[in-house]
């Protein structure tokens with residue numbers, strides 16, 4: 001695991017709610033809750049819907065609209081099925097005017 005640039009803070013602030021990104025071969029989506037940044041894998045673990053297009057966030061819960069699964073934004077754990085497996089999460093940090101992700 002090592003830190004990689006993912007986006008400029010200014011660009012990420014415009015994302016609504018997700019900024020899709022490819023980092024070191026991993027597809028992920030980046031978002032913010034309060035002043036904290038989060039990145040999770042882009043594909044729902046249920047049937048692979050792209051979260052960048054199919055998911056919204058409410059109160060720290062990711063809701064995949066394909067079939068209704070919900071995940072915890074911070075941990076990726078399943079809060080509601082039909083998904084059975086958690087989302088992979090990535091640690092995000094601010095480095096000057098850039099965001100970096102640990103992949």
Ligand code: FES
Pocket residue numbers: 044045046047048049064065066067068069082083
């Ligand atoms: S693909 Fe996300 S709930 Fe089915």
